[in-house]
Amino acid sequence: MKKIHNYINGSLKSLSNDELAVEDPSTGETIGKVVLSSEEDFKEAIESSKASQVEWSNTTPLKRSRILSNYKNLIEENLEDLAKIVSQEHGKTLDDAKGSITRGLEVVEFACGIPHLLKGEFSQNVGSNIDSWSIRQPLGVCAGITPFNFPAMVPMWMYPIAIACGNTFILKPSEKDPSCSIKLAQLFTEAGLPNGVFNVVQGDKKIVDLILRNSEISSVSFVGSTPVAKYIYEEAAKFGKRVQALGGAKNHLVVMPDANLNQAVDGIIGAGYGSAGERCMAISVAVAVGDIADELVEKIHVEAQNLKVAPWTDPESDMGPVISKEHKEKIEDYITLGVKEGAKLIEDGRNYKIQGYENGYFLGPTLFDNVTKEMTIYKEEIFGPVVSVIRAKDYDEALKLVNNHKYGNGTSIYTSDGEISRHFTTNSKIGMVGVNVPIPVPMAFHSFGGWKQSLFGDHSVHGMEGVHFYTKLKTITARWPKSIQSGPEFVLPTN
Ligand code: NAD
Numbered sequence: 001m002k003k004i005h006n007y008i009n010g011s012l013k014s015l016s017n018d019e020l021a022v023e024d025p026s027t028g029e030t031i032g033k034v035v036l037s038s039e040e041d042f043k044e045a046i047e048s049s050k051a052s053q054v055e056w057s058n059t060t061p062l063k064r065s066r067i068l069s070n071y072k073n074l075i076e077e078n079l080e081d082l083a084k085i086v087s088q089e090h091g092k093t094l095d096d097a098k099g100s101i102t103r104g105l106e107v108v109e110f111a112c113g114i115p116h117l118l119k120g121e122f123s124q125n126v127g128s129n130i131d132s133w134s135i136r137q138p139l140g141v142c143a144g145i146t147p148f149n150f151p152a153m154v155p156m157w158m159y160p161i162a163i164a165c166g167n168t169f170i171l172k173p174s175e176k177d178p179s180c181s182i183k184l185a186q187l188f189t190e191a192g193l194p195n196g197v198f199n200v201v202q203g204d205k206k207i208v209d210l211i212l213r214n215s216e217i218s219s220v221s222f223v224g225s226t227p228v229a230k231y232i233y234e235e236a237a238k239f240g241k242r243v244q245a246l247g248g249a250k251n252h253l254v255v256m257p258d259a260n261l262n263q264a265v266d267g268i269i270g271a272g273y274g275s276a277g278e279r280c281m282a283i284s285v286a287v288a289v290g291d292i293a294d295e296l297v298e299k300i301h302v303e304a305q306n307l308k309v310a311p312w313t314d315p316e317s318d319m320g321p322v323i324s325k326e327h328k329e330k331i332e333d334y335i336t337l338g339v340k341e342g343a344k345l346i347e348d349g350r351n352y353k354i355q356g357y358e359n360g361y362f363l364g365p366t367l368f369d370n371v372t373k374e375m376t377i378y379k380e381e382i383f384g385p386v387v388s389v390i391r392a393k394d395y396d397e398a399l400k401l402v403n404n405h406k407y408g409n410g411t412s413i414y415t416s417d418g419e420i421s422r423h424f425t426t427n428s429k430i431g432m433v434g435v436n437v438p439i440p441v442p443m444a445f446h447s448f449g450g451w452k453q454s455l456f457g458d459h460s461v462h463g464m465e466g467v468h469f470y471t472k473l474k475t476i477t478a479r480w481p482k483s484i485q486s487g488p489e490f491v492l493p494t495n
Pocket residue numbers: 145146147148149150154172173174175203204205208209223224225226228229231246247248249279280381383409450454
């Protein structure tokens with residue numbers, strides 16, 4: 001059986017004997033064992049990251065950029081293989097896996113521009129014959145802790161920029177689908193990255209705690225569920241680290257009565273059920289405004305019934321299984337609770353069986369109508385193929401729903417009214433907002449991040465936010481001896 005090790009200093013290696021099963025969610029079979037890092041493993045990773053950091057930070061940004069450029073080419077050449085690794089351990093369709101890797105690749109493309117991105121500011125004559133300029137310097141050793149749902153894309157939101165900025169990086173991927181991170185690290189070595197600049201340590205909470213408390217690590221980037229994000233934020237800050245911790249979501253898509261209904265329905269279907277709802281930008285709430293609700297629910301229902309739920313090996317598959325047996329049961333419990341709390345179950349995805357894949361973790365698309373804001377299925381993140389329709393009498397009520405929810409990751413409005421759309425983008429208390437697009441995921445050269453309980457910290461990921469997160473600002477003020485005036489100055493210069 002395949003073993004998934006750490007990748008430290010350019011080699012696959014584990015000193016520990018602790019293992020955890022890695023499953024194929026389509027079959028429920030164990031397909032590998034991930035070796036959980038021990039303290040000794042972690043020590044090696046830290047030493048290797050530290051040892052390579054100074055030389056790497058002294059490598060010119062242009063040379064770093066050339067290595068990133070080789071890396072970009074290698075990811076493109078290996079796209080199919082990488083996507084298969086993602087699909088097999090995660091369960092998402094092959095096309096969706098390819099799409100997610102491409103979104104990660106775009107961050108590598110962005111990071112190739114690092115010589116330009118690191119340019120500082122310069123002012124001549126801030127005082128008489130005095131110049132001042134700013135530079136951005138790397139933090140040192142950075143760490144990233146990532147979730148199961150995007151085993152390639154989410155790590156790629158972090159390490160290409162951190163490394164481009166001159167840091168070394170330790171990645172702790174999800175223990176549920178750990179193989180892709182190893183392939184990504186090996187390709188980076190092949191691209192010319194010196195050993196130790198990018199290390200991968202496998203494990204669960206134990207290794208996370210070692211990362212959070214280690215004094216050699218300067219920053220922690222985290223993406224995962226909100227309770228863990230909050231813990232990471234507080235704990236890492238306690239140990240003096242710079243931290244960005246992205247959490248869960250409950251994204252609302254508001255459908256106005258003047259919306260193009262078919263487009264809105266397509267948006268809800270793709271963003272609600274794509275990747276079996278296991279996306280932090282999934283649409284889990286459709287807010288039907290005014291008299292559009294009955295028609296909207298009926299159309300979503302028809303389309304949901306037509307979706308093909310199948311393993312990733314079936315090219316016709318629209319959505320695959322969820323990640324694990326426990327997660328499937330948790331989602332089924334939410335559906336049961338939704339019924340108990342009075343929501344109208346229009347389409348029930350429980351007890352979904354696919355011939356030949358009876359032990360897979362499949363659920364059918366599920367649709368609730370008449371959901372209210374008091375219900376648990378509305379308040380909590382389900383992270384599965386469950387769409388809740390909530391009815392609002394007008395736009396103001398819809399906006400209140402969006403703004404009063406504890407999560408603030410993404411939202412979208414479907415309308416043909418420019419004024420409403422402008423009001424929505426200005427006044428929604430959400431980090432990423434779409435107009436007539438279902439998943440407003442910013443491109444690599446913008447930044448990704450939510451508000452409220454969806455992000456703890458001051459920086460979003462990638463784009464210039466990423467460059468700023470992974471660098472320290474230094475401002476230098478200089479004058480040259482011949483211009484120095486005689487005698488000390490006892491008041492602050494105000495030139
Ligand atoms: P998770 O929080 O269970 O795990 C994320 C990472 O934290 C993993 O590497 C895991 O090993 C580690 N971890 C888990 N429990 C821990 C603990 N108690 N202490 C320390 N470390 C711990 O999340 P998940 O189930 O892997 O991923 C799904 C969640 O991630 C969803 O809530 C989803 O919304 C969120 N997510 C958010 C974004 C975003 O951009 N905001 C993106 C993707 C996923």
